[in-house]
Amino acid sequence: MSFLKGLKCRECGRDYPKEALYVCEYCFGSLEASYDYEAIRHVMSRDHIQKGPKSLWRYRELLPIDGEPRAGFYSGMTPLVKADILGRELGVKHLYIKDDSVCHPTWSFKDRVVAVALSRAKELGFDTVACASTGNLANSVAANGAWAGFKRYVFIPANLEQAKVIGTLVYSPNLVAVNGNYDDVNRLCSEIASKYRWGFVNINLRAYYAEGSKTVGFEMAEQLGWRAPDHVIAPAASGSLITKIWKALKEFDKLGLLEAPMKTKVYCAQALGCSPISTAILEGSDVIKPVKPATIAKSLAIGNPADGYYAKDVIHQSGGAAASVTDDEIREGIKLLARTEGIFTETAGGVTVASAKKLIEQGVIPKNETVVITITGNGLKTQEAIQDAVGKPALIEPSLASFEERVMSERGNNRSTAPAPSTIL
Numbered sequence: 001m002s003f004l005k006g007l008k009c010r011e012c013g014r015d016y017p018k019e020a021l022y023v024c025e026y027c028f029g030s031l032e033a034s035y036d037y038e039a040i041r042h043v044m045s046r047d048h049i050q051k052g053p054k055s056l057w058r059y060r061e062l063l064p065i066d067g068e069p070r071a072g073f074y075s076g077m078t079p080l081v082k083a084d085i086l087g088r089e090l091g092v093k094h095l096y097i098k099d100d101s102v103c104h105p106t107w108s109f110k111d112r113v114v115a116v117a118l119s120r121a122k123e124l125g126f127d128t129v130a131c132a133s134t135g136n137l138a139n140s141v142a143a144n145g146a147w148a149g150f151k152r153y154v155f156i157p158a159n160l161e162q163a164k165v166i167g168t169l170v171y172s173p174n175l176v177a178v179n180g181n182y183d184d185v186n187r188l189c190s191e192i193a194s195k196y197r198w199g200f201v202n203i204n205l206r207a208y209y210a211e212g213s214k215t216v217g218f219e220m221a222e223q224l225g226w227r228a229p230d231h232v233i234a235p236a237a238s239g240s241l242i243t244k245i246w247k248a249l250k251e252f253d254k255l256g257l258l259e260a261p262m263k264t265k266v267y268c269a270q271a272l273g274c275s276p277i278s279t280a281i282l283e284g285s286d287v288i289k290p291v292k293p294a295t296i297a298k299s300l301a302i303g304n305p306a307d308g309y310y311a312k313d314v315i316h317q318s319g320g321a322a323a324s325v326t327d328d329e330i331r332e333g334i335k336l337l338a339r340t341e342g343i344f345t346e347t348a349g350g351v352t353v354a355s356a357k358k359l360i361e362q363g364v365i366p367k368n369e370t371v372v373i374t375i376t377g378n379g380l381k382t383q384e385a386i387q388d389a390v391g392k393p394a395l396i397e398p399s400l401a402s403f404e405e406r407v408m409s410e411r412g413n414n415r416s417t418a419p420a421p422s423t424i425l
């Protein structure tokens with residue numbers, strides 16, 4: 001049974017059939033999935049959800065497919081970790097990490113959006129899927145697309161991290177590295193999408209793809225005992241994730257699935273070297289000014305964000321705020337999360353942790369309410385960003401004497417984590 005009614009223009013509200021469409025012919029607004037919430041209300045109870053699969057497909061009624069799921073059976077239901085040590089360090093009582101860097105086929109939250117986009121691509125009859133990616137989407141489309149039996153064309157900026165390139169190539173897609181930044185890649189892909197009948201997950205399938213991000217919000221609420229958190233910090237690239245976390249919590253509220261009314265404030269985290277959304281929010285500007293990205297947070301390096309205005313609106317409506325952080329703060333954020341909670345996140349996670357720290361220190365986020373930090377990707381993929389910031393191991397000869405001299409002695413003690421490791425050798 002399908003609860004997906006169709007697509008609707010986010011600007012003028014015109015209805016469209018549920019096909020591979022993404023812009024309104026009248027106002028050029030973007031299209032969004034619309035649902036029959038009355039019918040969903042009859043089916044979707046907490047009990048119904050809890051009896052569902054241990055994946056994001058437990059929220060299937062609120063996802064834009066007609067039939068049964070066809071891809072991404074292992075995506076979603078990632079841990080919500082109570083982060084007491086980091087919480088103590090930041091002075092926050094009820095701090096949680098939504099950890100999307102683990103339990104996913106390609107170790108980022110993109111396995112959620114791809115699960116939904118590929119399921120819908122099957123229903124719409126595509127045999128080839130494609131994407132314009134800042135890295136994680138490339139990994140995910142290549143991997144999940146292989147499993148689902150699609151031909152795959154993946155487009156990336158040529159300067160991506162090695163692990164994201166190898167972590168795409170290994171699945172044998174057609175990988176195309178474009179001499180340019182993500183915004184150039186995206187522009188090219190729009191052109192290709194209008195010529196070839198391919199399912200571009202984040203272009204002509206974007207209305208379906210984007211809904212997959214709602215499952216981050218659904219899970220947060222379910223894992224907190226059917227409560228929406230007071231504060232959610234999430235990173236923004238195109239701005240889609242932020243808008244969908246908010247939408248998810250509102251949908252749960254509307255369907256009566258929450259213990260208490262939803263009053264979540266949402267916060268936008270970006271890198272200073274690419275912060276068009278955070279900057280507009282911090283400056284109180286109505287305009288999202290495109291920028292040329294220059295940051296180690298490559299997965300967030302979108303200078304002209306497709307959902308920038310909607311993300312800014314969500315921050316305003318919810319009463320949240322924004323932060324942007326330097327590359328050094330990003331590295332410190334990665335190390336802080338690793339040292340306190342044992343979670344190794346990629347640069348995007350460093351942006352989010354550093355932004356959370358800043359907003360808490362500034363008193364923007366209060367210290368005695370429930371705070372969730374959204375960690376969206378795994379640190380093994382962006383090792384070059386921190387390789388000079390984590391020190392070196394203590395190098396010794398294979399003897400007890402050498403161990404005691406270089407590690408346990410006054411001179412060697414604790415040197416393994418010291419910033420100037422050459423002194424150990």
Ligand SMILES: *Cc1c(COP(=O)(O)O)cnc(C)c1O
Binds near residue numbers: 348349377
């Ligand atoms: C894509 C991505 C994001 C942001 O996604 P948007 O929905 O485009 O804002 C955040 N974190 C990571 C690790 C990503 O790969």
Ligand SMILES: [Zn+2]
Binds near residue numbers: 009010011014028
């Ligand atoms: Zn319109």
